[in-house]
Amino acid sequence: MPATDPLSATFAALADPTRRAILARLSQGETSVAELSKPFSISAPAVTKHLKVLQRAGLVRQGRQAQWRPCQLQAAPLREAADWVAQYRQFWEQSLDRLEDYLAELQAKPVSDTTLQPARRKRKP
Amino acid sequence: MPATDPLSATFAALADPTRRAILARLSQGETSVAELSKPFSISAPAVTKHLKVLQRAGLVRQGRQAQWRPCQLQAAPLREAADWVAQYRQFWEQSLDRLEDYLAELQAKPVSDTTLQPARRKRKP
Numbered sequence: 001m002p003a004t005d006p007l008s009a010t011f012a013a014l015a016d017p018t019r020r021a022i023l024a025r026l027s028q029g030e031t032s033v034a035e036l037s038k039p040f041s042i043s044a045p046a047v048t049k050h051l052k053v054l055q056r057a058g059l060v061r062q063g064r065q066a067q068w069r070p071c072q073l074q075a076a077p078l079r080e081a082a083d084w085v086a087q088y089r090q091f092w093e094q095s096l097d098r099l100e101d102y103l104a105e106l107q108a109k110p111v112s113d114t115t116l117q118p119a120r121r122k123r124k125p
Numbered sequence: 126m127p128a129t130d131p132l133s134a135t136f137a138a139l140a141d142p143t144r145r146a147i148l149a150r151l152s153q154g155e156t157s158v159a160e161l162s163k164p165f166s167i168s169a170p171a172v173t174k175h176l177k178v179l180q181r182a183g184l185v186r187q188g189r190q191a192q193w194r195p196c197q198l199q200a201a202p203l204r205e206a207a208d209w210v211a212q213y214r215q216f217w218e219q220s221l222d223r224l225e226d227y228l229a230e231l232q233a234k235p236v237s238d239t240t241l242q243p244a245r246r247k248r249k250p
Contacts (some may be wrong), residue, residue, distance in 0.1 A: 005142055012140035015133045020209070027216060075216030082214065084145070085207045091152060091200030092207075 006058070007084060010077045013057035018042065019050050023059060026073035030063075036071060131183070132209060135202045138182035143167065144175045148184060151198035155188075161196060 004012070013019055022036060037047040051071065054060040058077045063069045129137070138144055147161060162172040176196065179185040183202045188195045 004140075007145075008140045008142060011136045014209075015129075015136035015140060017130055017133060020132075023213070027213065073213075073216060074220070075213045076220050078210050078213045079217040079221075082207065082210045082217075084139075085203050085210060088148070088152065088198075088200045088203045089207070091198060092204040095199070095201050096204075 006077060007080055009057040010059070010081045013053050013059055014081070016050065016053075018047075019054055022047070022050060022054060022071075023073060026060065026071055030070035030072045032068060032070055033062075131202060132205050134182040135184070135206045138178050138184055139206070141175065141178075143172075144179055147172070147175060147179060147196075148198060151185065151196060155195035155197045157193060157195055158187075 014023075018040060021040070025031065025036060025039070033044070033048060033051065036051070037044045040047060051060060051062070055062065059074055061072045061074050063072070139148075143165060146165070150156065150161060150164070158169070158173060158176065161176070162169045165172060176185060176187070180187065184199055186197045186199050188197070
C-alpha cells in the first residue's frame with residue numbers, strides 16, 4: 001500500500017466487509033486476535049492482514065503484553081470520515097425528497113392511471 | 126476491481142483525494158469531463174479512470190448527450206456510508222472527552238509540576 005493521506009487510509013480500511021465486522025466486534029470491547037478470528041470463515045493470517053490495514057489507518061491498536069495482546073478500537077480517525085461525508089447530507093436528502101415527491105404524485109393519481117398499469121395501452125382518441 | 130458490496134464500493138471510491146475533489150467539484154453543479162480535469166495536474170485519461178470508479182460506486186452519473194456529457198453528483202450512496210460511520214460517534218467522542226479530562230488535569234496542576242518540565246529531574250529525597 002503506497003503512502004497515503006490519513007482520510008484516504010481511513011476510507012480504504014473501511015472498504016472491506018471483514019474489516020468493518022472487526023471494528024464492529026471491537027466496539028463491544030478489546031479482544032485477542034484468536035477471538036477476533038472465530039466468527040470469520042477466513043484463516044487467522046488473513047485476519048492478521050486485515051488487522052494490519054486497520055492498524056496502519058490508526059483504527060485499531062494492539063497491546064504489547066507478551067501473551068495476551070488485545071486489539072482495541074481507536075475511533076478517532078472515523079471523526080474526520082464522518083465530517084467529510086456529512087458535507088454531502090443536503091444532496092442525499094434532496095434526492096430522497098425528490099423520490100418522496102414522485103411517490104406522492106403517483107398516489108395522488110387515480111388508480112386507473114396508466115402509470116400504475118404500464119401493460120395496458122391507452123387508445124388514441 | 127472485483128465485485129463488491131455497495132458500501133465497500135462507496136468507501137473504496139472515497140479512498141482517493143482526487144476522487145474526493147471530483148465529488149466536491151460536482152457538488153457545485155454538473156460539468157463536463159474536460160472542465161473537471163482542469164484543476165488537476167493528472168492527465169485526462171487518469172481523470173476518466175477516477176470517474177469510472179465513482180460511476181461504478183453510483184456516486185457520479187454521466188449524461189448521454191452526444192457532445193456534452195455532463196457529470197452529475199449522485200449522493201444517495203453516501204447516506205449508507207454516513208450511517209455506518211455514525212455508529213461509532215460515541216467512541217470518538219469518548220476519546221475526545223478523555224483528552225479534555227487529561228488537559229484539564231494538566232492545567233489544574235501547579236506550574237512547577239514535573240509533568241510540565243520533563244527535562245528537569247527530581248532529586249531523590
